[in-house]
Amino acid sequence: MNIGHASRASGVSAKMIRYYEQVGLIRPAERSEANNYRSFDERNVNELRFIRRARSLGFSVDEITNLLSLWRDRARPSRDVKAIADQHVAELEGRIAEMQAMADTLRHLSGCCAGDDRPDCPILADLASGDPPAGRGRRAAARPFGG
């Protein structure tokens, strides 16, 4: 199975398959001797699907590395898997809370804004006040999404 076929079978783009190999998330694929083309089997495709599902739940490549090795280890304690999942949930909740705080603040400001031809605008007034986010009981931290 060539990379394009594996890509269609797994839903992971060929680009990403090569990337996952490069960063060590998956073992380097076998290569056809004539071609130097990568070749994949059903097991590889299952791994790719696992990765895709984990990515869709927001796990980072590092976390997936750990999840994959637990998956392969038939003697794993489910405790370890649960720990990774719970930690990820906590991260998600943290980011959600930050973004929720931003959205709440902005909804409030927008609700106070006439939104017509006139220039007066509580949104700009708030930004211009330049207060640090913690200053008025708002708790949104500076960097809510990954950067």
Added chain:
Amino acid sequence: MNIGHASRASGVSAKMIRYYEQVGLIRPAERSEANNYRSFDERNVNELRFIRRARSLGFSVDEITNLLSLWRDRARPSRDVKAIADQHVAELEGRIAEMQAMADTLRHLSGCCAGDDRPDCPILADLASGDPPAGRGRRAAARPFGG
């Protein structure tokens, strides 16, 4: 006022001040002729505070470019400001919903996981099923946070 002073006065790192100048978010600062040091005044510091506050509400540099020009335009219609804010709120809500869906799914799976020495684990079982996220009524898209 040198960049370090402006940084402390505004809460924006010197690094970021140079970056904002580079990408055109702020006008290039005046330069001392001897030094070639940037020099800032209170107005610049106010702009930097505006930017910091906007960043803390999750606005992108592009959005802040627009907000700044509206801020400077005393004849702006508040409608335009509100539109930017509302659109940003919608983006935030979208991302929040995606992450909420991930967290919900993971909380459910984790709740079903014994989390002990035994290897059986519904979390891994779910990942191994490799279903596309839309397949079982879950709606989490693939890329919830900025990348």
Added chain:
DNA sequence: GACGCGCCTTTCCATCGTGGGAAGGTCAAG
């Protein structure tokens, strides 16, 4: 006058996962 410290300057690199594109090899069908 020499030295060190602190500040400034620019430039390059890394993050994280993903897509885009170039330049070139391989293969099967027409």
Added chain:
DNA sequence: CTTGACCTTCCCACGATGGAAAGGCGCGTC
């Protein structure tokens, strides 16, 4: 033999931020 579909590697870009290197300038101190 050509065309087109596939594969390969390598480089670049994103966004906002921090880090580090290498060097210039100014002030205070010996």
